Amino acid sequence: MTALVLGIGNDWRGDDGAGPEVVRRLRAAGIPAREVGADPCSLIDGWAGAGDVILVDAVRSGAAPGTVHRLAAGAHALPAGLASASTHHVGLAAAVELARALGRLPAALEVYGIEVSDCGAARGLSPAVARAVGEVTAELAARAYERSLDRACGELGRGLGEHQVLTSHDFDTSSWAGRPAAQDADSLGLPAAAARRRPER
Numbered sequence: 001m002t003a004l005v006l007g008i009g010n011d012w013r014g015d016d017g018a019g020p021e022v023v024r025r026l027r028a029a030g031i032p033a034r035e036v037g038a039d040p041c042s043l044i045d046g047w048a049g050a051g052d053v054i055l056v057d058a059v060r061s062g063a064a065p066g067t068v069h070r071l072a073a074g075a076h077a078l079p080a081g082l083a084s085a086s087t088h089h090v091g092l093a094a095a096v097e098l099a100r101a102l103g104r105l106p107a108a109l110e111v112y113g114i115e116v117s118d119c120g121a122a123r124g125l126s127p128a129v130a131r132a133v134g135e136v137t138a139e140l141a142a143r144a145y146e147r148s149l150d151r152a153c154g155e156l157g158r159g160l161g162e163h164q165v166l167t168s169h170d171f172d173t174s175s176w177a178g179r180p181a182a183q184d185a186d187s188l189g190l191p192a193a194a195a196r197r198r199p200e201r
Contacts, residue, residue, distance in 0.1 A: 002031065002032055002147050003144070003147075004032050004047060005026055005053075005054045006046050006055050007019030007021075007022050008038045008058075011123060012121065012123055014121075015065075015116035016058045017058075018056070018058045018132070019035070022136055022140070038084060038095055043055075044099055050106055051108065054111075054112060055111045056111075057112075057114070058116040058119065059082050059092075059113035059114065061082045064128070066129055068132050068136055069082060069113035072109070072110055073111045078092070096111075115129075115132070117129060
């Protein structure tokens with residue numbers, strides 16, 4: 001199953017619109033994604049019924065604007081030094097921990113935090129954050145295509161017999177790694193797919 005991407009943020013607060021912009025670009029490529037609020041109720045309602053969830057949010061940690069933090073939040077609390085952009089009423093870390101205490105976290109939860117520059121009252125992303133949005137979008141699109149290929153290979157393997165289960169790793173993809181995501185990225189005006197990275201553990 002493809003992970004559900006939830007974008008948090010406010011388009012009218014500059015770089016705080018990073019999460020919603022990632023959602024729009026993924027949805028245009030046919031990948032499940034939606035915007036949600038950062039408060040616990042919105043998050044819990046947003047991921048209800050989903051097994052794997054990826055949150056994309058604008059954050060501040062002191063790193064350079066446009067830095068992308070990839071974190072596995074299902075097993076461990078988010079770092080204390082990673083704060084949501086100031087336009088949220090409730091911080092993302094606090095909302096996730098409340099959901100954890102209530103036993104309402106999804107089976108797998110990852111956070112992509114995009115380091116922001118300016119969250120003032122304006123519409124539009126700063127250049128560094130806009131580049132990071134393109135990187136995150138292409139990376140998540142590539143991951144979604146990889147999952148789809150693995151699922152298709154599994155179904156083909158079951159059709160061939162229980163001793164011939166295939167995955168995407170059974171194919172030589174060295175000449176086209178990331179190509180599906182890159183094709184969609186081109187159609188959306190995004191950069192080519194970034195190298196796939198796994199969340200920090």
